[in-house]
Amino acid sequence: MGAGVVTRWSRRFVAASAVFLVAWQVGALADGLGAASAVAVPRRTRVVLAVYGFVLHAVFGKAYSLVPSYFDRSLAPVRAPAVHFPLTVLGAMGLAAAPLAGVPELAGTLGALSWSAGVTVFVAALAWTVRDNPTGRETGTGGANAHRRGVDRLANAFVPVVLAYLAVGSYATLASYLGLPGFETLAAARTAHLLAAGVAALLIFAVGFRLFPRFLVASPPRPLVGVVLAAGAVGPAVLAAGLYREPLFRAGAALEALAVVGFALAYALLFARSERRRVGFYAVLSGAAAGVCGVSLGLGFAFASLAASPALTAVHLRLNVLGFLGLTVVGATYQFYPPTVGRFPGASDRSALASVALLAVGLLAELGGALADSPPAVLAGRTSALAGALVFAGLVLGVFAER
Template sequence: MSATLSRWSRALVAVGVCWLVGWQAAALAGFPRRTTVTLGLYGFVLHVVFGKAYSLVPSYFDRALAWPHAPAVTLPLVVVGSAGLAAEPVDGIPAVVGAVGAWSWALGVAVFLGTLAWTLRDNLSGAETGTGDHNADRRRIDRAANLFVPVVFAYLAVGSWETLAARAAVSPLIDGYPPRATHLLAAGGAALLVFAVGFRLLPRFLVAGLPDWVPWVVLPTGALGPALLAAGLPAGTVFRTGAVVEAVAVVGFAAAYAHLYRSSDRERVGFYGPLVGAGFGVLAVGLGLSFAFWPVDPTLVAAHYRLNLLGFLGLTIVGVTFQFYPPTVGRFPGAGDDLALAALAALTGGLLVEVAGAVVSAPLAVSGGRALALLGAVAYAYLVLGVFLQRARE
């Protein structure tokens, strides 16, 4: 059963990696913004989130996944869902494609949430952490992190329902305004899970520690901010409050990771991903604060979502996957830390050039940055998928 779970969890991650390449190609080709946001959020970020959550969350709650075949059922549903939702905004695509995608996505998320909810049903608070005695000093932070995982599930449920309600004959919980669903899923579903899982994973990766109070700055604000942002969009006091609260969470997480990085005596290429991602996260919330308190510059809206999805969430995911699937274990041409570092550099440099181009209204720089990011995504996919294929053959 553990082999089945591991295989299909990796498959979800692998498909997410492929979505990253497709997303960068679509951005370079000039596809509609709603298409590229869908490819980045629903395709890349959330596919990887589903894959790693299936394998990590049960163990973090000292449980075994109730249904090891759940990832195999989730995978085709969320793939069809992402494809349909991404295709819908393209000219000439009938609305039914988006409706089918929304239903398929909702069913896939229902399988994911239902399976994990049943798995954790007698330990929803996360008091049982599965933390061994050799890490007894980490239990307080582990319990704090676990406590917010059900909040992540709530955001995924509400965001997916709003996605469905915007395209099918079901009543929305809010009003069906698409950016609300995007913020619920990205900030509430993905970013909050990065915070919660990050407080468990990252100190262990870097063999460093944090004060016990740090998660209590980041996690409550990370849990409240997305709700305020979604409820307050596109402007107003609630939206401004949400932008400030979410900024506290992201800046707090960035400071926590910077502390871990400085405290660690280990050197791994994967450590650079969350470090650079945290920096992009700070830039993203800074831009978000400008949207909340001053007139919105439409040319910077795309930069904001790229900083969040590719910068903060994307590069954090890239770095963490390099930790789980080290390039150095690859026995195929080019495998190793040099190519991994080049992939991170291309994604980072491409995003910086793109954002700078957006700020100064230089379309050529925007396109050049996206082309460089595409090269980084291809290199990243080559390394991760190469390791997966190598494992499958062993």
């Protein structure tokens, strides 16, 4: 019964994530339309929809179902997801609404309080669940996967780091509204890096090195796993502390690039070694490629080979969050919830592949448009991404509605 409760709430987090994804793409398209758009969508709103809404709700949902089992435990407070869910959903909505014209500042304060309360529930629930196995030495790995135990233990050891980043990033969010001590100079961009790179990306590295080798029935190079996890754990802190300040900015960008490129290489090797070919695997491969492009731009900003123009910083965010994190989330979602189990029109691998292609091609068009200073190309890319997000959300929500 407990497992069923967690599974149902995990699906609700993923469903909320899909809705936030669509909202983000609508906001991005409105921003791309500029003066022609009836509603101005501030950058801060789009970042909140992207990171707090889309990415982190997917993280919450799958962490509740995967992390306890990866530590050979069951989620101890089974009702924690039910308490957590409305808090972070409402919190993200409040934080996203706060920068909009005409919205009182109180919306942001209440959103930050609600978000922080939800995160407290999440961190406390997972910490209590693994309290007697904090480093994940017990992995639940056995049988045919016994040879993976070393990588599994290494990956588990970084999950507490993810929780620490989440706690710090959420405190920084709250501090910005309440004037709490300790993070007066931690601007929104630094907080977003803590949450996107320190929480979402690092959890993708840690969980991904357990999940994707099993999906693909292959093994990643063990030394590469250690390099990716170590760089992915240190990089976000250095990057957040030194954003646009030398020499930490360069060091943080280099560490994060090492982690993302290393993960992309590891996944590409897994993909090449595997005989399995499913839609979700292509999505993750596309996400890895987008991540390499995203961190390449970041290196360009850090080492002053590229000017951090508004257009390039926007596409940097989208390559990393919609591309690397987003397409990885999309790929994993299609593995856990295959569209082919649906009986509604369009529930097929072809539709799923179309959503991946629309997202990936849209990002490619945006990158080309930003580099060539071509607003029409950027607009076309964002239109394609919105279409891909709508197809993805439709498939996911349709499958959930029938369960």
